[in-house]
Each structure stands twice: as structure tokens, then as C-alpha cells.
Amino acid sequence: MTYMPAPGYQPVYNPPIPFSNPIYGGLQAGMSVYIQGTIPHHINRFHVNFACGSYDGADIAFHFNPRFDGWDKIVFNSFEGGSWCSEEKKHHMPFSKGEHFELVFIINNDFYQVNVNGAPFYEFRHRIPLERVECLQVEGDVSIQSINFIGGGGGFGGNMGGIGGQGMMQPSYNPGGMPGGMQGGMNMPGFQPGNLPMMGGPATYNPAVPYRSNILGGMTAKRTVVVRGFIPQGANRFHVNFMVGGSREIALHINPRINENCVVRNSFLNGGWGNEERECSYNPFSAGQYFDISVRCGNYRFKVYVNGQHLFNFDHRYREFQRIDTIEIEGDVVLSYVQF
Structure with a gap:
């Protein structure tokens, strides 16, 4: 892709x-x-x-x-x-x-x-x-x-x-x-x-982790969010959540697990986690390496690219995706910048 x-x-x-x-x-x-x-x-x-x-x-x-x-x-x-x-x-x-x-x-x-x-x-x-x-x-x-x-x-x-x-x-x-x-x-x-995918705001450089920010205007169709960072030695896992700020529901949970050599995707809706998705053709995340995540919101799914290569799609489980207005990043990661 x-x-x-x-x-x-x-x-x-x-x-x-x-x-x-x-x-x-x-x-x-x-x-x-x-x-x-x-x-x-x-x-x-x-x-x-x-x-x-x-x-x-x-x-x-x-x-x-x-x-x-x-x-x-x-x-x-x-x-x-x-x-x-x-x-x-x-x-x-x-x-x-x-x-x-x-x-x-x-x-x-x-x-x-x-x-x-x-x-x-x-x-x-x-x-x-x-x-x-x-x-x-x-x-x-x-x-x-x-x-x-x-x-x-x-x-x-x-x-x-x-x-x-x-x-x-x-x-x-x-x-x-x-x-x-x-x-x-x-x-x-x-x-x-x-x-064309769209980005609206300026980049935020070297934000502290945990990181949480409002996505002005929400995740409309073609909206793109870029997260770039570094995985330190000894890292276990980190996650990037796309959330509905008012309800704290997680529409997309991206969870690279360094020790398990996998990237878990999920959602947290109506008080519980959904079914995990783990299948990937490759795993681009490893300790001691930089990464570049680009998340595109479409009408039916998220498309996620890492380091310029397509990694996975995630079908919308939260149908009113325009209400997704918050990004949260936590775990073993050093952030270089976030832009959306």
C-alpha cells in the first residue's frame, strides 16, 4: 500500500x-x-x-x-x-x-x-x-x-x-x-x-511522557496524526491511544510490545477491551531505534504506517470517529515530536 x-x-x-x-x-x-x-x-x-x-x-x-x-x-x-x-x-x-x-x-x-x-x-x-x-x-x-x-x-x-x-x-x-x-x-x-491526507497544526517537539493532548476538530476523514520518537534500551512497551475525551473510551489502542516482538491493536469501549489484533507482516519497533508512526483516519478504518511503510489497518469500532478528540501516549518511549 x-x-x-x-x-x-x-x-x-x-x-x-x-x-x-x-x-x-x-x-x-x-x-x-x-x-x-x-x-x-x-x-x-x-x-x-x-x-x-x-x-x-x-x-x-x-x-x-x-x-x-x-x-x-x-x-x-x-x-x-x-x-x-x-x-x-x-x-x-x-x-x-x-x-x-x-x-x-x-x-x-x-x-x-x-x-x-x-x-x-x-x-x-x-x-x-x-x-x-x-x-x-x-x-x-x-x-x-x-x-x-x-x-x-x-x-x-x-x-x-x-x-x-x-x-x-x-x-x-x-x-x-x-x-x-x-x-x-x-x-x-x-x-x-x-x-490528500490532512494535518492542521504545528508540531510539538520533545513533549514529556506521559503525553496527552486535544486534537482540535477531532479525527475527521483524511485527518493524519504523526508520532515520532525513540525506544530506549531496556524498553518493554508503550502505547498510543486515540480517545473520546468526554467518555475516556479508546477508539484505537496501538501497543508495541518490545519484549513480545509484536504490535497489539485494540479498543476500549463500553467499559471493556475488545478483541486484540496482533497480525503484522513485520515489526518495526525495537530498542535503540527511532520510529515514525503516521495514523490516517478514513471513513471506515484507520490506516497506520511506520517508517513510511504500511503496517496495519484497523476498522472503526467506534463509528462516530469524528468525536475522537484526544491522543494519549504513555510507556517506555522518548517522544521527538507529535503533529496533527
Whole structure:
């Protein structure tokens, strides 16, 4: 089952490095770029560029450059008119060799806010106007699990499958089943804009667990909720509940059980649990790994994708699904962000 990202949430999974692709719709204040990956043991340096073009010598509005060179530091800079500008440096290294990381660039009107592993790290003031930024680049000694554009109209355009620059993107998959690059989507046969899943609000970054929030407007048809997080070592289980806030009934209970190597689905209605559903073609949840859950609400069922691949459907047991207005997350999990 093909995964089509919702507007405002444009993921690329396991991209090859070096990575360079145009940003569909351009960069805007209010957007975020979220990168998850791993630092190899042999690292020297890597960089992330917000570039004004994909050609050699293009201006770079923001150059983020961790360097492991015996004087570990992060260098921040811009490149304009064929020359590097004045460097800014921070002699603190938030990345560790052999470890996972999450890196977030929050685009503000006056600066790029850089967060690393859930903590604010640096602010880099704009030297080049945001509207000139056309391309995101990642190069160097780094392995990337996913890159996500959150908010705005941004996503990846360009020649990512022969239909570039036309709007919505969707991941493609290699024969081994692991997510690969991207393909364009707007001009695909049978594509109708009205069929797009929807997301309405901004992302909430690094919320505490237990987490509980109201879903403004409820789970209407085509509504999408994204939960991204990390499963720590020693984790046993966690759950994501979609609930009717007034009655505390659970319309959908998603319960990855790490020790049992399964993902349990159920509902809690009229004071009791229903029949469990456990069948899955694979289990994407394991300790020490990031995950990305995308829950789509349809007229007859929920469709749930993990890391860009369809995991299961869950037929509505609570028929008035529009009254589902609360999300609750508890258990052995560290949340990176939640968006709906």
C-alpha cells in the first residue's frame, strides 16, 4: 500500500549521502527541518547546507558543520558571491561517535534555531533572505535515517523520480523492503488533490511522557496524526491511544510490545477491551531505534504506517470517529515530536 505524506509533513527515508534536493515551495518562517541519523565511529566532519541553488558555487544561506578534529566544535557560516563569510563557532560537541542523534532546524523570521537531541543549541541569524533558499544538502561522515520537512508547503521537489517539482512526494522502496528515495506525486495517474491526507497544526517537539493532548476538530476523514520518537534500551512497551475525551473510551489502542516482538491493536469501549489484533507482516519497533508512526483516519478504518511503510489497518469500532478528540501516549518511549 503506497504511502502518501500529508501536506506539511514531507519525509525522506534512508537517503544516500551526499544528499542534495530542491525544497518544493521554498523555505518559510514557521517551517522546521528534522533530521535523524547516526554518527559513525570514523567521523571527521559532516555538514548541512541551506543552499540557494543545487549547482556548484551557489550561495549558502546557512552552513552547519560539526568537526571532530581534536578541537571538536561546530562551525556556522554562510557562503556568498564565491567566498565564505565570517565563521561563528561553538566549542561544544553535542554529537557522539557511534550514537544516534536528532537534529532540528526551526526556521524563524530572524534566525535558524538549531536543536540537538531535544535541547536548544544555537541561533544563527539570517544573512541571506529565506526566499532565496532553494535546496537542502547533507554531506560528509554521517548516516541519515530520515529527513522531514514540517509545516508550510515545503517538501522535496526536483528530479527525485522523473516527476520532480510538481508537489507532493512519496517514498519509493527497494526490493528489500527498506525505504529508499522519493518520487514525485502530483502528476501521477489517478492522483486527486482532494484525496490528500490532512494535518492542521504545528508540531510539538520533545513533549514529556506521559503525553496527552486535544486534537482540535477531532479525527475527521483524511485527518493524519504523526508520532515520532525513540525506544530506549531496556524498553518493554508503550502505547498510543486515540480517545473520546468526554467518555475516556479508546477508539484505537496501538501497543508495541518490545519484549513480545509484536504490535497489539485494540479498543476500549463500553467499559471493556475488545478483541486484540496482533497480525503484522513485520515489526518495526525495537530498542535503540527511532520510529515514525503516521495514523490516517478514513471513513471506515484507520490506516497506520511506520517508517513510511504500511503496517496495519484497523476498522472503526467506534463509528462516530469524528468525536475522537484526544491522543494519549504513555510507556517506555522518548517522544521527538507529535503533529496533527
